[in-house]
Amino acid sequence: MCNQSGQCSSRSRNKQGKGKRLWKKVKYQLVEYHSLPGYLRDNEYIQGHYRANWPLKQAFFSIFSIHNETLNVWTHLIGFFFFLCLTIYTAKKVPEVVDLHSIQHLPDLHKMHADLMTCLPSLPDMSDLHKLREELRTSMPSGWHILELLSNCLPDRFFSGNQTDASVLHNMTDELANVIGPFIRRPVTRWPFFAYLGGAMFCLLASSICHLISCHSERCSYIMLRVDYAGIASLISTSFYPLVYYSFMCHPFFRNLYMGFITVLAIATVMFSLLPQFEKPEFRTIRAVLFSGMGLSGILPILHKNILYWNQPAAIHTTGYELLMGMFYALGALVYATRVPERWMPGKFDIAGHSHQLFHILVVAGAYSHYRAGLVYLQWRDFEGC
Incomplete structure (x- = not known):
């Protein structure tokens, strides 16, 4: 109660404080799929634990709470820091590791x-x-x-x-x-390998931020999804750079042809993703096919490499890693497009185990497979040159 002079009792202030805290708790609670605004409706098989129209501060700090995007954020955020450590390690150790490995295996x-x-x-x-x-x-x-x-x-x-x-x-x-x-002999240039590591880190970090704050508003979701698509295109295109550059460093025409082709294709994909319809649920399969097509275009330079160096062990070794990478990416695209396993048991995989989380894990596994291929490329070209 407040007296005539406008002063309120401590009991009244406590009630007001409890009311504000209760309102905040209700306002920022998790909601179900049918309560979502249209821009957040993407997967009807994930039925609960959504955030909707949260302020940026609350959305950002929700990284430490449980909701249906928690593992989507952390799978790629951990992947980002993992690749950051790999980049630092590579910058420090690769020249020495390659040289020592080479001399220890001279017949x-x-x-x-x-x-x-x-x-x-x-x-x-x-x-x-x-x-x-x-x-x-x-x-x-x-x-x-x-x-x-x-x-x-x-x-x-x-x-x-x-x-x-x-x-x-x-x-x-x-x-x-x-x-x-x-x-x-001077060590071979490292920029294609570090371009790939940079593309991988950009993709993983962009994906984490997108899943974390896209619940803020429709405009924020639109921007962050485009950044996410640009990250995917960056990962795929820069994956070509070590493969093409080191395989065809003695054949400049094919090196420039393949690298130019994938770069133009990545830019075209990013431009296409700017269309408002691109992120709609009905375009899910088209998105998967488009990005998968970018990756499948790498089959041609891989076949070309093996024709040129059919008797070179390093060419076979790198191809094995690249096939493993392709298997991870293809499986991830399949899981993403089909929304398995949540479509089999809607609502059972809202927090953990749904398709997007599996897709994230497979992307990190594929990216690491290609990192291993890059190390072999560096060892090969450092030792043999052009």
């Missing part, structure tokens, strides 16, 4: 080690051989001829003019060149 390593012991008697063990490799890789200009290196380490008797010794010198030159050649 004539023991024979060449013996030759190096004759040439450089001060090298007592394999660790010193590795130190020599690192010094050569970092200090020797790539244009130096191998004979200049040998002239600094071989005894003078090899340059006495004796034909037998000269033939020995040339034999050792050829063998030593095979060993250290990959390590004094």
Whole structure:
């Protein structure tokens, strides 16, 4: 109650405070599918636990509460941080990992080690051989001829003019060149690989934000869905870059043709997604087919790669990872389009286990498969060059 001077009792203020808290609790409660505004109606088989018309602050902090988008947000948010860690690791470790892996698998390593012991008697063990490799890789200009290196380490008797010794010198030159050649060659450019990692991170982060705040308003939902579609197109198109660039780096025409084609296709897909009808439920299958078609266009460069390098183990190895990636993406698109398993038991998978969550997990698995293929590409081209 309030007195004549306008002062309210503590009991009255408490009632008002409880009323405001109750109103907020009711206002931001989860609703069922039939209560949703039209722009949020996408999957009638998910029947409850929706957020609708929430302020941005409440929508953002709902990341820590339970609703039917919680796992959609976290599956790709965790995937984003996972790929961020992979990017940092790759930037720091890939050159060293590739070099060490290559030298440890040279078939004539023991024979060449013996030759190096004759040439450089001060090298007592394999660790010193590795130190020599690192010094050569970092200090020797790539244009130096191998004979200049040998002239600094071989005894003078090899340059006495004796034909037998000269033939020995040339034999050792050829063998030593095979060993250290990959390590004094400049590493292949990394930008296609990091472009792919950037595209993957953009896709995963855009998807998480879209699922988190699209419940704010129709305009926000429209914008965030377009960002989400752009992220999907970015992931698919940049997946081509390591495949095409490293497979056809010795064939610039095909490299530019394939990379230009997928880039133009991605831009066209993003432009098409700007149409208001694109996100409607009846276009779900068309969306799945469109993005799947982008991915399937990668079959041509993969076949071309295997024709060019049919006897190259790295080509077969990368193709295995790419087939695994395609399997994950295709299964994800199928689950997304058919809305399995929630269509079998509507309402039972509202919180966990519905098709969009499975789709997210399969996307992260496919993206990681392609990351593994990228590592093989880098090792292949670092070791062999063009």
